[in-house]
Amino acid sequence: MGYYENSFYGLLALCAGLLASQPTRRNELKKLADSRKQVSRDDAHPEADWYKVYALIMGADWLQGPYLYSLYRDEHGISERLVSTLFATGFLSGAISAYFIGSLADKHGRKAVCMVFCLLYAMSCFFTIIPSIPLLFLGRILGGISTSILFSVFDSWMVTNFRERKLVENGCDLSRTYATTSIVNSLSAIISGLASEWLVRVSGTKKAPFLLSIGLLWTALQIIWANWVENYGTKQSESKDAPKPPSLLSTLKQPSILAIGFASTMFEGSMYLFVFYWTPTIKAVQKSTAELPYGYIFSSFMASSMAAALIFNIVMQKRPFKYSRLLVGILLASNFCFVKLAGPKTEDATFWLFCLFEACVGMYWPCTGYIKGRIVPDDVRAKVYSILRIPLNIFVVASLFIAGDSQHYLRVFSTCSMLLTASFGIVWIASLKDNMP
Incomplete structure (x- = not known):
């Protein structure tokens, strides 16, 4: 069994251990019962x-x-x-x-x-x-x-x-x-x-x-x-005397939403570019001439992402810090990955840097999902979520055209690190000035 196969099974074992330690809905129901709150006896997960x-x-x-x-x-x-x-x-x-x-x-x-x-x-x-x-x-x-x-x-x-x-x-x-x-x-x-x-x-x-x-x-x-x-979003049948829901423009102008939108564009754009360039990057630093086990490498990335999501579940159960501060840490760690990937590196280091970035992806999705779930009003939720993806799509298309072929991955990684640095700073400032969860 080769190095990548062993790494994959090791990451799967880590996921199994973390899965056994997960907080569950049953634990929460027990806490609610202990606090004498009425709880549903239905065992089916809602x-x-x-x-x-x-x-x-x-x-x-x-x-x-x-x-x-x-x-x-x-x-x-x-x-x-x-x-x-x-x-x-x-x-x-x-x-x-x-x-x-x-x-x-x-x-x-x-x-x-x-x-x-x-x-x-x-x-x-x-x-x-x-x-x-x-x-x-x-x-x-x-x-x-x-x-x-x-x-x-x-x-x-x-x-x-x-x-x-x-x-x-x-x-x-x-x-x-x-x-x-x-x-x-x-x-x-x-x-x-x-x-x-x-x-x-x-x-x-x-x-x-x-x-x-x-x-x-x-x-x-x-x-x-x-x-x-x-x-639905805005209800057509709302009473005229009811308070008007927030407008789309006023929602998009909120510093916290502008910050999360910019961070999403930079991080997810870097993620899409990573998907495009990881194969030629590993091939460029490969020590042997044997065919790379791409299936095991890809599965290792996904196992890293899963392990990070499991860790997120355990750590954030007690809310030890704000989600916006965790997002800052995720952006900083991602920036570190791309800085290292843009410089000299070995095959093993490249593989584990990619795994670390995928771990950042595994924490990024639940973290930003929760933040957007808290700060975006239900009335315009789908509209805001869709609009936040417009600059992301434009960013990826522009990056692919500017970067050209897969031989320019070092330049792409260097650019990603600079953009993630900018998003890290913007989210940090917004978390200090605005009421981000």
């Missing part, structure tokens, strides 16, 4: 349908990741330049559609838009396996729209559902919900990576993972239809 749907949609997304580029290049025979254009089309589609998606979700219902996501993403998968240039571009356009929904409307539905159903009284905790969601995402990534590799090997075609994705999305659609409750 957020089970959320976790099921999230596992399915993220599994559908992760199944495609390892083979999208290879499907375009190897099976469809598309030039590398056209592949880059297809990827850029997806990000541009996400940027253009973001504002309209948030508005539609807040007005017409987030459950409905989540169901539309399942249909659009399934269509994107179907068009991706057809070797027709117009249909491939249509697939990327639908994929960009779907990604905007995935990272804005689903979160919006979950947070509003959490509050409207008063799940705190049922032993739930929004911070723990976000951490568990991140854990579910990491597990989906690991399982999907192994499943996609097996499917391709058995079927002999890289189209197979995309067909399975369609099946997972259809299953998710059925669960959403049958079990989710609809929620």
Whole structure:
């Protein structure tokens, strides 16, 4: 067994140990009972349908990741330049559609838009396996729209559902919900990576993972239809005497939201660039000429992310410090990774720096999710979440065009470190001046 395989199994053992130490809803129910508060005796977890749907949609997304580029290049025979254009089309589609998606979700219902996501993403998968240039571009356009929904409307539905159903009284905790969601995402990534590799090997075609994705999305659609409750942003039926909800502009002008928006753009933009450049970076410092075990390396990254989410769950149970201060630490650690990656390094150091960055990703999602859940009003939640993704998509497209091919990864990592330094400073100032949780 090689070095990367041993590292992966070691990280899995760490995850198993951390999983056994997790705070649970049952513990919270016991605390509520001890404090003589009325609690539900229902053992069914009130957020089970959320976790099921999230596992399915993220599994559908992760199944495609390892083979999208290879499907375009190897099976469809598309030039590398056209592949880059297809990827850029997806990000541009996400940027253009973001504002309209948030508005539609807040007005017409987030459950409905989540169901539309399942249909659009399934269509994107179907068009991706057809070797027709117009249909491939249509697939990327639908994929960009779907990604905007995935990272804005689903979160919006979950947070509003959490509050409207008063799940705190049922032993739930929004911070723990976000951490568990991140854990579910990491597990989906690991399982999907192994499943996609097996499917391709058995079927002999890289189209197979995309067909399975369609099946997972259809299953998710059925669960959403049958079990989710609809929620909205601004209500049309509100009384004229009721206080007006905060406007979109006034919400976006809040220093805390501007800071979290800037930090999200810089961190998530760096994350997308990391996904694009990690393979050539490890190959450039590889000590041997043997084929790298990419599946184990990718799974190690996901295991690192999962371990960090599990640690987040344990540490933040007692709220030892503010979430905004933790975000500052995450940005600082990420900056350290890119500073080191931009300089001379060994193969082992490169691998573990990537694992450390993925650990930062594992803590980043529940941390920023909780902060946005606290500072963004429910009335404009989906709209704000969508708008915050517009500069992210533009940033990634611009970075890919400016960076050019994968040989310029050192310059990219150096730029990422500078941008993360700026976001670290902005979040720090906002956490001091504004009431960030």
